[in-house]
Amino acid sequence: MTTQFESAVIADLERLVPMVESALLAPLFDFEAPILQEAARYSLEAGGKRVRPVLCLLAAESADKSAETALSCAIALEYIHTYSLIHDDLPAMDDDDLRRGKPTNHKVFGEGQAILAGDGFLTEAFGILAGAAKLTSEQKVQAIQTLSEAAGWRGMVGGQSLDLEGENLVKEGKPYDYARLQLIHRLKTGALLRASLELGAIAAGADGGIRSALREAGAALGLAFQIRDDILDATSDSETMGKRVGKDEGKNKITYPKLLGLDGAAKALEDTTERAVGLLAPLPNPSSLIAWARFLSVRAN
C-alpha cells in the first residue's frame, strides 16, 4: 500500500534526482590524476538516495523559489556526504567492506587513494559553492560558512570523533548516557541535514524567520533520520539495506533501541518527526517537505 506521502516523495525523487545526477559529475572532467578521478566517479555513481541534495532543493521550493536556484548547494552537500561515507568506511573508522551493495571505495582503490578521493570531495564542495553561478557573493559566503560549521569540528567531524571515542567508553564499561548519544547524532548526522535545508533557504534568499524554521526542521529531520537508521540496523537485513546490518550490536555502539528499547526509540522518532512538521507547516510552500518528514520516519532502507 502506497500512502499519500510516499507518492509525493516518489514524485519529488523522479523530478529532482535526475537534476542532481546531471550536475553531479561535471566537476570531474579536466583531470590530471586518472586513478583519483576513477575513485571519485566510483563513489558518485554508487547510487545512494540523494536525500541531502533533494531536501536542499525542496527547501528552496518551500520558500517559493525554483529548485535550480539551489542546485550548486545541493551538489556541494552530496560531495560532503560522499566524502564522509568514504572516510567512515575506512578500516581505521567503521571498517566497512560494503556500501550500497558494492565494495567500499578503499576495497577497490586502496586506502591511500580512498582517503585522497574523500579529501578531494570535501575540498571541491567549497569550490562549487564559491563558483555557483546563481548565488550572489553574499549568499556564497553564507552557504560556505554554514556548510563548514556543519561539516567540521563543531559538526559532523566532531560527532564522528565522539562516536569513535564512545566505542572505547563502552568497551571499558564506562557510563554512556542519552545526552551523549543525542550530542553525537546532533553533530554526526543532524548537522549536515540541518545544513541541507538551511542552504536551500540561503539560495532562495529567504528571510531570517524562514531560514531559521528550515534550519531547525532540518535538525529534527536529522535526528529522526538517525533514530530510524538505528531501528533499521536492529531489525532489518543486509539485502534490504544494501550494507552490513546488525553491525552496531557487534561494535560496542550505543544506539537508540539499546538505550530506550525499540518502543521507546519508535516514540522518540514520532515526537521528533512531529516537531519537524510543526516547524515546516508555516512555510510558504511546505507540503513536499512535510511528506518527506513523514516518509523518512517510516523508510525501509
Added chain:
Amino acid sequence: MTTQFESAVIADLERLVPMVESALLAPLFDFEAPILQEAARYSLEAGGKRVRPVLCLLAAESADKSAETALSCAIALEYIHTYSLIHDDLPAMDDDDLRRGKPTNHKVFGEGQAILAGDGFLTEAFGILAGAAKLTSEQKVQAIQTLSEAAGWRGMVGGQSLDLEGENLVKEGKPYDYARLQLIHRLKTGALLRASLELGAIAAGADGGIRSALREAGAALGLAFQIRDDILDATSDSETMGKRVGKDEGKNKITYPKLLGLDGAAKALEDTTERAVGLLAPLPNPSSLIAWARFLSVRAN
C-alpha cells in the same frame, strides 16, 4: 656566516610568526569533541616553519598593504598544510612515524582520530575564509575558489594521488619521466605555495597584473621548494631535518637528484629561483619576497 637575505628572512620570521601563532589556535576553542581538539592542537603546536602563512603575509606587504589584512588567509593556508601533513603521514600514504622531531598525529591519537583531525582542518580552513573580518564578500569568494582549486583534485590532492601511483609505476619498472615529476610537484607542493602568494594578493585587493605576478612567482617558489626538499632528503641527516630522511630512496620515489643528478638538480633549483626573482622584482615592495626566494633555495632544513 649570515648573508643579507638570511638576515632579512630572520627579521620577517621574528615579526610575522608571532602574529600567525597568536591567531592559529583561536578556532580551537568552544569544542564538544575533546580528543579531536587535542589531536588538532597537537599538530598545530608541533611547530613547523609557517612558510606558507608568512609568504602570504609578505605577498600582501609586497602589494603595499599591511600583513594583518591577509591574516585570515594565512591561517587558512596553515590549516590546509597541517591537514595535508597529517593525512600524508598515515600508514596508507607515506607511513611516517616522525614529523618535526615528534611522533606523527596518528601515532599519538590513532589513525581514526588523525584522519578526522585532518578532515577538520580542511573544513575549517574554508570557514575561516568565509568569516574573515577584513575581506569583502567578493574577496572571500575569490580566496575560497583559489584555495579550493589549489588544494583539491586539480592541485595538491591530485598531485598526492599521482605520487602514490608513481611508486607503483617504479616498482613495476614502468617509465617515469621528467614531465611526470614536474606535473606531480606542480600539483603536490607548487599549487599551495602558488595559492599562498595569490591569497596575499587577493587580500591586498591587488590589481590583475600584481596578482598574476605573485601567483606565478608562487608557482616557481613551490617548484624550487620541492627541488630543495629532494636535494636535502638525498644529502642531509634526520637530526637536522627533524624527520626521517633518505626515505625517498627506500620508497621507489622518483626525485630531482635521481632524474637529473645532484648537479642537474642544483641547476634546476637555481633557474627556478631566478624565474621567481624576475617575476617579483616589478612589484611595489618586493625586497622581502626576493630574499625569501633566495633563502628557500639554500635552506638547510
